[in-house]
Each structure stands twice: as structure tokens, then as C-alpha cells.
Amino acid sequence: MNFLKRHKSIAVQIVGVIAIAVMFGVGLTTYLNNTQVTKTSAAEKSHQEKKIVLPASAVFGPAPVFEPPPSPPAIIRTVKAGPGDTFMKLLVKAGTDRATAHSAIRSMRKTFHPRRLKRGQEITVTLKPKSWGVKTGPFIGFSFNPSVEETIKVSRTAQDRFSVEKIKRLLDRQDVRVSGSIQSSLYVAATKAGLPASTLVDLIRLYSWDVDFQRDIQKNDKFDVMVERLHQKNGDFARWGNILYAELVLSGKSMRLFRYESKRHGVEYFDERGRSAQKALMKTPINGARLSSRYGKRRHPILGYTKMHRGIDFAAPRGTPIYAAGNGVVTYAGRKGAYGKYIRIRHNGRYATAYAHLRGFKRGIRRGRRVTQGQVIGYVGSTGRSTGPHLHYEILVNGRQINPLKLRLPSGRKLKGQELRRFAKMRERLEGRLAARKSPSKTRVTSR
Template sequence: MFAKRFNWKIGLFFLIISISFHLLYLSYNNYQNIILDSAIEITSDNYNYFEPPRFREYYQEIIVEDIDNQVIIEDKLEDKSSLVPIKTIDYETYIIEIKKGDNFAKILKKAGINNNDSNDIIMGGKNIYNFSKIYVGDKINISYKYEGKKLTFLDISYQISEEKILIINLDNNKINYSIDKIKLNSELVYSEGIIETSLYKAMVDQGLSQIVIEEMIRIFSFDVDFQRDIYKGDKFKILFTKKTNDDGKTVKIEDPEYLELYSRGTPLTYYLFKSDDFNEYFDEKGKGMTKSLMKTPINGSRLSSGYGMRKHPILGYDKLHKGLDFAAPSGTPIFAAGNGVIEYIGRNGGYGKYIRIRHDSTYKTAYAHMKSFKKGLNKGDRVKQGDVIGYVGSTGRSTGPHLHYEIIKNNVQINPSTLKLPSGRNLNKEEMVIFKNNIYELNNKIISMQVD
């Protein structure tokens, strides 16, 4: 009886022990496989990998040490699909294409430059370059090196125009800035052709670039209506120096030295005369071809609103309209009405994107509601009559795409349509002697090039 009771107690003891071990095993197994509601499941077998979009809320930056090159790479968790990294032993190099919505600070951050250094770079060079002027599709080259958290090497280059490049580098802990001229190749070119359908096609058929064609049209635009005054069989001739980059692309031309265009069989011949005071075109008699200001600095437009009192289309009350409005498709080129200096470029209240050019001590012209400015144009730049300065838009207080154009005389807007503009200058006796000699040399040069 006693033995049976003892055996039952021993059996119960071992059963409890067995159950306890089994529960302990289950608890340990569960402990290893705990999944919290807020936990993130890592599906990769590479447990040293961090997926930035999923871990963004937990990590502001990820520091990875490259054992081979001892280069510290700071992944700022930006989308680097637009970056072209070039691995080097001593520093990091990126070629970054500018995307819509980018600014210079974002570009620097994409490359991995920290916020403090980025701020120093931009603020330190604000008097050298306006860093807000970067353009979609352009590329910025950025090379740098950090030793710990200290920036020890920096080299940034950004081609801001066909002729200029912005250089930023670090020397003895000082950030240096320069805008360097890109070396261009020069070539003297003579071309002539017969017009069958249009001047444009005749010049294209002779292999002339868009830049040359636009310059020819600009110079003759005061005397020729290209839709009505050019006939089949008319001719053109031009002598100019073109500037090409290392890829052979024509990026600019110097003012043509000689131009001739037949209009209804009658030749119009212009020669360039340069002096310390002006560079202008004259006929063989020394009469100037350049008018002081253009009344209509845009082609293919219609006058939609004149100068004077009118009911404002947005404000709804009568208001003096101090210029002319030319309706034109968005993106239509706008020309500088005369030679001068950019006095203002930027946003200007209800005018939207706005440019004002100072032509002399008396006259200025203003252009408003622009869609955009010509790339690379800045305050203080000199422009020639007929240069493209921007494009038609509808920025500011505007109901549709158009150019608002003002002529300002002694700081007061006047009616452009009634302005009597003086014609071009005439050369004096001393200038005529030099001019006649120039014509003789040019004609000989043209003859020699025609023979070649």
C-alpha cells in the first residue's frame, strides 16, 4: 500500500518536472521569435543592410566605413538616382544632374556634403554667383573629402553658360570662388547663298548655325520685312568669326564684319565700324543702320492693350496702363529693344518676372510677366539690340501669356507707340577715312576667300 502511494507521488513529480521543462522550452522559443506590432520585418539575408526609406524615421544618417580606402561615406538618405559616382582613392566625386525642384543646397546634400559646410559654400560665394540660378538638365561636378567631420578637400565646377564656368575649391581651409572663361576656338568664315524659299532655309543649306541666322535677321530687321520683301533669287553674303568649343559646336559669333542681303533684287550692304565709343553698322556712305530703340521687341505678336486709361482686367477699376501689351504664345522670345545694361532682373510684384534695361542717361525699357529669363543673364550684363533676354509668360498679375513693354524716359513711363526715335548716327570726316580703308581691306579679304 505504501509502495503504491510512493510510486504515484514519484510519477506525479516527474510529470510536473517534464511539463515545467516543456513550458520553459516553449517560452524560450517564443522569446526568440517575438514580433512586435511596430517591428519592421527584414527580408534580406544581409543583416548589415539598411533600407533607407523604411528606416528613415529611426536613422537620420548612416555612416559606413570603407575598409579598403578608409573613406567615410555619409549617406544622407537622398534619392541618388541622378548621381554618377566616380570612385577615387582620395575623395568622393559625383556628377549630379539638376532635376526639377532642386536648388544648390539640395545638390550639395545629395553629394554628401553636410549642412554646415553647404551653408558656408553658398553664403561665402553669394557675391560671386547667384546660387538660385541653376537650370534643369545641367550637371554639377562635386569632389570632396572628409577627415572625421572636417572637410579637407573640395572641388566644384558648374558650367553656367557656353562661355563661363563656376569653380569652387578649398585651399588652406578657405573656400575660393572664380568664374572662368572657357577657352573657345576662333575661325573666320565667309558664306553666301541664293534664296529659293526663305532666308532661313538658304542659310541652313549653307551649313550656318542658328546663332548666325538669328544675328543676320536681327541686323536687317529694321529695313527688311522678311515675309514680304524677300523674293526667290535674292542672295545673302556674310563674313564673321565664329567661336566653337572643343566639341566643334558654335557657341557664339563675333559681330559680323560684312553683311549683304538682296531684297527684291536690290542689295542692302552693311559694314561693321568699331571705335572706342560704339560698334555699329553703316552703309558704304557712312550712314548708320541702327535705330536707337525697337518699338516692338517681339515677333509674331498682336497688340492686345495700348497705353492709357483702361479698366484693369484683374483689379476691376480704371487704372493708367503705362505700357503696351503684346499677346503671344508662351515661350516666344523677347528681344532687348536697344543696346544697354541690365539694371534689374528678377521678380517685381505684380509685374512677375521682370527685366529693366538702362540704355543711356535718358532712356530705359522694361519687360514684364516673363515666363523665364535667358540662361546666364545677370544684373549688370551688357546686351545688344535684338539679343534674346527672356520668354513670354504670364507671371505676376496677368490673365494670360503676353509681354508688357514699357519705355521709360527720365524715369517716367511714356507711350511707346508715339515715341519719335532718332535714326542711326552718321560718321564724321575722320571716322569716314578709317571706314573707307576698312571697306577696302574687307573687300579684298572677301575676294581672297571666294577664290579659296
């Protein structure tokens, strides 16, 4: 108290400062509160203004697009033809109803006859299921490859019919030359040198008018063949093609043949001078057979006495194909006493051939049927008076049997004039291709 009395003026000043500080604090608080309120009000006002500018009704954009689910994939089944199978059996087995299969098969008759179906042929059948998870569906078509060069495709149309498409596949061709020396047989030598069996059969047929392959082939005889090798675009082997050139050297004598094709006559083979390899008649109308009995008197193997044998016999396995020796008309096809099953063919006004002891006839061979040289007419058997399977072959001239091995056959077609000149140019080109293949796969020599 004494201090306040003595320092009254100082106390008054202190009180004043405190009062001012309180007033300043209250004012600052009020200012800050007012500022916060103002900011809040401004934010709310702004938010309200934003709400006000929104449209009163919804605005619609483009309608959303809904993609349908993908269709189930096609069902593809592959079936293989077995013994006795038909297109109908195979299509039904793959899931096709009989009525639809019948329509599909009938639609392709003009392109490919159903009876030509071979054992081992694969057929791809396509079905179209209507929903996922279903293991079958409507039949929409099938396809198959009758050869390496073509595809047959049968497809169902929108009108519930069937269309047929034949698709050709182009194959690349390569010249292949194979040669060799014969030590035991042409078959052994050719096989060892790499000549395919199908080409060897064609080679034998080319020379069958002039060469008896059972008697005329000798040790050290030679062969030389240029043949086409066909392959697909990816390089895979497809098949062997045509013989372009062939040569046999028999006992030192060369026999060369060149392939020549014309619009009128088709494919033929000629020697260097334009003379056809094809003669009026074949000396041996069978392949791979052994000459077992010649023409002339002999002791009959069944009757036991000497009797004239008016033909030649070729021993061969039962069922071996027999070929027509020349173009002509069948004048007899049936059983004929000791001959057994027998065929006679008239080739012209002078020549005829006969074939006996057959096991059976090729389908369609009957009296009056016209046949072509090299066509299969029957099969080796042992019917009639016979001791084993063989072909008894006769050549008749003016109705009389003669020795087939001594017959001098007339030559076939001979090129002349402009056609001969065309052939000469073709032969030159072919010889150039031969020169390019001068060193074929190494010549191989077979041994006994």
C-alpha cells in the same frame, strides 16, 4: 727448411728489405698525420685570429627610412542640375553637409551668382577621404563650366575658408561664310545652307530696323553672312561667335553691314558709308511672327462692326518673346481694359510704343524702368479683348497712334572724322577676309 739453410744470405736480405719497407710506411703515415694536424691547427688559428679582430660592440649605420603609406585618392562625383535644382541641393546630394555647402556657395557670389544655375549644368564635387576603403570624406571643393570659355573653381583653403578662381579658356576663331538664295523663306534657306539658328536670330535682329521679314522677303532674294566659328585647342567645336559681315539683297537692292567695335560705344554695325544699322525704333519688335492685321479701318472680330484699328497685329505662338522697340523708360505696365496686359515705353519727347494682349511681363519690367532696344519686355498672349495669341503693336508720335509700317525712322549714329577713317580701315581688312572666303560652303538653293 733446406732452402733457408742453403740460402741463408738471401733470406737475411729479404727480411731487411721488409723491415725497411715497414719502417718507411710507418714514417710516411706519421708525416701525413702530422701535416694534416698542422693544416687543421693553422685553419683554426686563422679562424681564431679573425674572431679576435671583430669589434667588441656592434657598429650602427644610418637608421632605416620607413615610407608612410600613400594617401587614399580623392573622391570625385559629378551631379547634373535638373528642374528646380539649386547649388545647395546638388552639393548635399554629392555628400557635402549643408553648413559647408552654404559657405562654399556664398564665397562665389561675386564671381557667379547661384541663381544663374541652368538646367543640365554639370558640377564636379571633390571629397578627400581620411583612410582607404572609405566612400566619403571632407568636402574640399567643386568646379563647373558656366560656358565653353570659362571654368569656376571653388577650393577649400588651409584656414578652412573657400577661394574662388575664374579660369578663362582661350578659343581659336575661324571665319565661316554662308550664302544662299531664298525660294520660300529666309529660315528655310539659311538652315539648308548651314547657317546656325542662333546666328540667324542675330541676323534678323541686325536688319529688323529696316526689314519686315514677313512682307519684304521675296523669291530669289539672297543672303551672305560671315560668322566666327569658335573651337577649342584640340579642334572640338565650342560655339558660334559674332557676325562679322552680312548682306541681304532684297528685290535687287543690296544692304551690307560691317561689325565695328569702339571703346566708347562697344559693338555696332554700320553700312559702307558709316551709317548705323540701328534706328530710333524697330518696325517689328518680335521674331518669327506673321502680320495678321494692318493699321486702318476693319471689321472688329469680336464686336462685329467696323472700327479703326490703330496699330498692327503680329500672330505668334503663346509665350513668344517681345522686344523693346527702342531705348526708353516704361511709363505703363499692367492691365488696361480691352488691351489686356499692356506696356507703354516713352523713347524720347516725341516717340512712344505700346504692346498689348501680353501673356505676362519680363521679370523686373515695371513703371519707371529703363529699357534698351532689343531687350525682352514681355511675352505674346491673348489677354483682354482678343481672339487668339498675338501682339498688338502701336507707335505713337506726340501721343497719337500712327501706321508703324509707314513711319520713316530717323537714322542712328553716323561715323565722322577720325572714327570714320578707322572704320574704313577695318572695313578694308574685313573685305580682305571676305575675299579669302570667296567660295564658302557651296551656295544652296531651297525649294518651295
